[in-house]
Amino acid sequence: MPLYDRYQRNQLDTLVENYTQNKVGRRGFMQQALAIGLSASAATSLLAACGNATTGNNSTPVAATEVDVLNVWSSDEQASFQATVDGFTKQTGVKVKIEATRDLSSTLNTRLRGNNPPDIAILPNPGKMQELASQNKLVPLDGFLDMNQVKTDYSQAWIDLGSYNNKLYALFYKAANKGTIWYSPKQFQAQGYQVPTTWQDLVSLSTTIAKSGKYPWSMGVSSSGGSSGWPAADWIDQIYLSQSGPDMYDQWVSHKIKWTDPSVKQAFQTFGAIAHGEHYISGAPQSILGTDYQAASYPPFASPPGAYMYYLGDFTSTFITARYPKAEAGTDFNFFSFPTVNAQYAGAVTGGADVVVALKNTTAVQKLVQYMATARAQEIWVKRGGFISPNKSVDLSAYPNELAKNSADMLTKASIYRFGADDLMPSAVENAFWKATLSYIQTPEKLDSILSDMENTASQNYNS
Numbered sequence: 001m002p003l004y005d006r007y008q009r010n011q012l013d014t015l016v017e018n019y020t021q022n023k024v025g026r027r028g029f030m031q032q033a034l035a036i037g038l039s040a041s042a043a044t045s046l047l048a049a050c051g052n053a054t055t056g057n058n059s060t061p062v063a064a065t066e067v068d069v070l071n072v073w074s075s076d077e078q079a080s081f082q083a084t085v086d087g088f089t090k091q092t093g094v095k096v097k098i099e100a101t102r103d104l105s106s107t108l109n110t111r112l113r114g115n116n117p118p119d120i121a122i123l124p125n126p127g128k129m130q131e132l133a134s135q136n137k138l139v140p141l142d143g144f145l146d147m148n149q150v151k152t153d154y155s156q157a158w159i160d161l162g163s164y165n166n167k168l169y170a171l172f173y174k175a176a177n178k179g180t181i182w183y184s185p186k187q188f189q190a191q192g193y194q195v196p197t198t199w200q201d202l203v204s205l206s207t208t209i210a211k212s213g214k215y216p217w218s219m220g221v222s223s224s225g226g227s228s229g230w231p232a233a234d235w236i237d238q239i240y241l242s243q244s245g246p247d248m249y250d251q252w253v254s255h256k257i258k259w260t261d262p263s264v265k266q267a268f269q270t271f272g273a274i275a276h277g278e279h280y281i282s283g284a285p286q287s288i289l290g291t292d293y294q295a296a297s298y299p300p301f302a303s304p305p306g307a308y309m310y311y312l313g314d315f316t317s318t319f320i321t322a323r324y325p326k327a328e329a330g331t332d333f334n335f336f337s338f339p340t341v342n343a344q345y346a347g348a349v350t351g352g353a354d355v356v357v358a359l360k361n362t363t364a365v366q367k368l369v370q371y372m373a374t375a376r377a378q379e380i381w382v383k384r385g386g387f388i389s390p391n392k393s394v395d396l397s398a399y400p401n402e403l404a405k406n407s408a409d410m411l412t413k414a415s416i417y418r419f420g421a422d423d424l425m426p427s428a429v430e431n432a433f434w435k436a437t438l439s440y441i442q443t444p445e446k447l448d449s450i451l452s453d454m455e456n457t458a459s460q461n462y463n464s
Contacts, residue, residue, distance in 0.1 A: 071099070127426075260448075314407040
């Protein structure tokens, strides 16, 4: 009997999955459930439970007055999101239950396997969205969003990133601008340094600072949870887009260009001009590998400065202000745009964003997504700080300081924008990429073998 129970359980799991993915209808579900050995009442109860957790492309929403949102936000971010949805609840009467987890992918997968998905999930990148959409586990947002308004509010690049098979499945909500290099305007002025606008100018300035006995750069790629290396991958992503352009970038991301391609090697070597520059980084390469990316943001703003430039996304401002609470944005710290590497792709920007997806089709879900898509709702968090919106209709005056305003303006006006390449790659490839950057920082002479190993990993993890 135990063996039969296990076999029956597996059959039921498959039947439930097929029903939630619309591979079998209600009649077929009942017929198969009875054939497996369930009683009519048990089959009816199971069907009802599936209906309460409706997922996938169902066109008719289920009535609901509560919505649960699975996300990775905590602390100030969670408080700001709560403030945002408080207005929604007051307006609609729909209650919002917020569930936070640092391991969203694992939590979400567990809930999906248990046929208990959240109503809405906030994903850290569009790669997971593509995976879930291909499995028919997401609700298309274009079925209930005003797409004319979406096209007004968002550039086509954001819409394309959120689409699968010509249907919109993701709303890009909280964005990060990764085209930012941090510096102290006060120190630049004191030393007579000019903000570089081209890569050649950047290397020239770096060499000038190094020859004066100072260190031009601070860099740290250490991170917890086995993710060390991602800041270096961000460097290479931005360089590749700025150097080879969006078409080549897209081909690299989708593995239509091999890791052994000269364009990939060139991007690594261009990054190496900074990481391996003579007297560019104190204690390099070991200091780069052993320094946490957050701690690495501090030296340019110390007194006296331990470095003069630091590259990382616009979220770096929170690290700086936490360490130096009296520092004034725009005077003591600021950023300049990543310099032009190839004039053909001037203004290219990489970034990231938290992605809103719907896993259940209920009236409450539709109302909340519609609300979150509006500039008015997004401005609530914008005004609280720590939030950059890709929505062009968000008034720049809503941003709490010039730094945030400039980052948002840069992001929404970018002529070439792409999501960080590593976050779009299969997980195994992304993790290998991070480790490859560590190897390259340590042993640049082994770059060819490092890229060859990357190509082997990619060949095994991309669908042919």
